[in-house]
Amino acid sequence: xxxxxxxxxxxxxxxxxxxxxxxxxxxxxxxxxxxxxxxxxxxxxxxxxxxxxxxxxxxxxxxxxxxxxxxxxxxxxxxxxxxxxxxxxxxxxxxxxxxxxxxxxxxxxxxxxxxxxxxxxxxxxxxxxxxxxxxxxxxxxxxxxxxxxxxxxxxxxxxxxxxxxxxxxxxxxxxxxxxxxxxxxxxxxxxxxxxxxxxxxxxxxxxxxxxxxxxxxxxxxxxxxxxxxxxxxxxxxxxxxxxxxxxxxxxxxxxxxxxxxxxxxxxxxxxxxxxxxxxxxxxxxxxxxxxxxxxxxxxxxxxxxxxxxxxxxxxxxx
Amino acid sequence: xxxxxxxxxxxxxxxxxxxxxxxxxxxxxxxxxxxxxxxxxxxxxxxxxxxxxxxxxxxxxxxxxxxxxxxxxxxxxxxxxxxxxxxxxxxxxxxxxxxxxxxxxxxxxxxxxxxxxxxxxxxxxxxxxxxxxxxxxxxxxxxxxxxxxxxxxxxxxxxxxxxxxxxxxxxxxxxxxxxxxxxxxxxxxxxxxxxxxxxxxxxxxxxxxxxxxxxxxxxxxxxxxxxxxxxxxxxxxxxxxxxxxxxxxxxxxxxxxx
Numbered sequence: 001x002x003x004x005x006x007x008x009x010x011x012x013x014x015x016x017x018x019x020x021x022x023x024x025x026x027x028x029x030x031x032x033x034x035x036x037x038x039x040x041x042x043x044x045x046x047x048x049x050x051x052x053x054x055x056x057x058x059x060x061x062x063x064x065x066x067x068x069x070x071x072x073x074x075x076x077x078x079x080x081x082x083x084x085x086x087x088x089x090x091x092x093x094x095x096x097x098x099x100x101x102x103x104x105x106x107x108x109x110x111x112x113x114x115x116x117x118x119x120x121x122x123x124x125x126x127x128x129x130x131x132x133x134x135x136x137x138x139x140x141x142x143x144x145x146x147x148x149x150x151x152x153x154x155x156x157x158x159x160x161x162x163x164x165x166x167x168x169x170x171x172x173x174x175x176x177x178x179x180x181x182x183x184x185x186x187x188x189x190x191x192x193x194x195x196x197x198x199x200x201x202x203x204x205x206x207x208x209x210x211x212x213x214x215x216x217x218x219x220x221x222x223x224x225x226x227x228x229x230x231x232x233x234x235x236x237x238x239x240x241x242x243x244x245x246x247x248x249x250x251x252x253x254x255x256x257x258x259x260x261x262x263x264x265x266x267x268x269x270x271x272x273x274x275x276x277x278x279x280x281x282x283x284x285x286x287x288x289x290x291x292x293x294x295x296x297x298x299x300x301x302x303x304x305x306x307x308x309x310x311x312x313x314x315x316x317x318x
Numbered sequence: 319x320x321x322x323x324x325x326x327x328x329x330x331x332x333x334x335x336x337x338x339x340x341x342x343x344x345x346x347x348x349x350x351x352x353x354x355x356x357x358x359x360x361x362x363x364x365x366x367x368x369x370x371x372x373x374x375x376x377x378x379x380x381x382x383x384x385x386x387x388x389x390x391x392x393x394x395x396x397x398x399x400x401x402x403x404x405x406x407x408x409x410x411x412x413x414x415x416x417x418x419x420x421x422x423x424x425x426x427x428x429x430x431x432x433x434x435x436x437x438x439x440x441x442x443x444x445x446x447x448x449x450x451x452x453x454x455x456x457x458x459x460x461x462x463x464x465x466x467x468x469x470x471x472x473x474x475x476x477x478x479x480x481x482x483x484x485x486x487x488x489x490x491x492x493x494x495x496x497x498x499x500x501x502x503x504x505x506x507x508x509x510x511x512x513x514x515x516x517x518x519x520x521x522x523x524x525x526x527x528x529x530x531x532x533x534x535x536x537x538x539x540x541x542x543x544x545x546x547x548x549x550x551x552x553x554x555x556x557x558x559x560x561x562x563x564x565x566x567x568x569x570x571x572x573x574x575x576x
Contacts, residue, residue, distance in 0.1 A: 014576075048576065051417055052416070052417070052575065053413065053416055053417070053575055053576065054575055054576035055571060055575060055576075072419065073326070073419035073421075074419070076417065076418060076419040077324075077419055079417075081417055083410075083413055085410050087409060087410035087411045087413060087414075088409075088411060089406075089409075089411045089414065090409070091339070091340050091343050091344075092339075092343075096339075100332055100335075100336045100414075101414060101418070102322075103328055103329065103331070103332025103333075103335070103336075104329050104332050104333065104414070104415065104417075104418035104419075104420060105324070105328075105329065105418050105419065106324040106325050106326050106327075106328040106329050106419065107322045107323070107324060107328065108322075108323045108324070108325050108328055110322070110323060112321070112322055112323070113322055116322060149414065153322070153418075154322065
């Protein structure tokens, strides 16, 4: 099967800044792929290179088997991009915008084209705004039109560059429902976002970029289990230091990652059958438990850990 | 889902259509206003000079009309490409043209043809509103059409270069004020270069816009300062040079694709 996106040893420099520093990635058809990283990590530069908006200094990028430089026409037909900035052409209505965009991709005016545009408008709750000028739309509506523009030529690969930045909760929900459905229909989705909970719930696989390099690449599940774990959080009734010290001592022996913050104790555990012995030790130490909660692994923890590890490695290398 | 029929040439046609639609939607500003400006020039100059001046045996008002028509064609062709491109760059919506599978030559042709369309429309408008001043003949209509289209294409291409190069509106304004305006005003729109001192006649011959206006005027009166064939060759040469520069810039993605 043809790889949806293949990126091989891509380098891009802006002056002395290495925006992309040897990026290698392969994304399979039908994947919901997350591209995460702090600001300036190279996410947008990578997307721009993929979309032909910027030219890498070296390396190769392919979309559905088409080289973005050599077979740029075919490569671009395979790709729909929702840009990060809220851009629009103020001269046209929503429908005109979509018809023009479809035309750019070579799609002839036809009943099918009109029906497809109607379908997109309906799915994105834009039907009532079809004849409204782009200038008159709210930010959220303009964002929906950007998504519609990316879909108008039915691309098999869709890249969403921070599509929910500054978007209200309702639109975010509508958008994710729609994007999920596109993914279920077989579209490959690449998402960049700073909302890590979104990436965690949507993406099957995630790449983390830092300083133009891929510093982590795995399935979301593996990343969570590799870098993060479940946590048992509890607050004890007792505030006697000796008693807390004893409990702390006993927990520390078996759980190296525990920490204590203002009466709350946090213990990491890998398997649920570790909870009962842990609670028994606390009970035997004479501590009454006031509150207790179990925390799930969190992509934010993973992200912070990965970025910190990379920083430490860079310091060591220096 | 029914499949959508794809035609590669549709991208070029759509971009051309969009560029025409863009200026047509604000026709009061892009078509009517320049027609009115040309009419005001004609009213003022003809009122002041009509009874005193005759050029190539033609009354001054009649002599002036083709010059104003061509000046309108040239200025509006330049304005169309340059303003469209700089607006798209500044607002960021150029991305919608850069993402699709449109080649650099299609991009070039669509923008330049749309600028020619606007130039011709404004030129036709000026011609229509100035007909009642009378005195126009149509000695060689084909030359009229050739020079109008070629002049529009040259200035449309120059507008594209300006739009690609400029990053801010004031850079574009500088291009327009310090290059385009002097070139058009010092090109014989309002006078024949035969009336200039020898030095300025010589300088005028280095101005390519002079050849386009002179050739265009030949189409009306059958007389000109320079042979229309010579003017045609100079215009064509300019068009080829400017087109090569623009196509090369577009192919490299100069200032458009980082």
